Amino acid sequence: MWADSWLYAEAPKLEVEPWLAEKPDTEGKYILIKFWGAYCPPCRKMIPVLNKWHEKYEYDLAII
Numbered sequence: 001m002w003a004d005s006w007l008y009a010e011a012p013k014l015e016v017e018p019w020l021a022e023k024p025d026t027e028g029k030y031i032l033i034k035f036w037g038a039y040c041p042p043c044r045k046m047i048p049v050l051n052k053w054h055e056k057y058e059y060d061l062a063i064i
Helices: 043-054
Strands: 028-034 061-063
Touching: 043 061
Parallel strands: 028 061
Antiparallel strands: none
């Protein structure tokens, strides 16, 4: 089994209609898109981790 590598490739355009909060600044940053649900315990456990990443990598990483 294999998958195509998207490493270092230009990401497709992210279209969100509408944003629930202010649109994040993604210019020149890595983008992490995390899909989760409030009903999912492992997803909820990731929230503090994502918050720490946001604080630590604020200028290099956009977490959506």
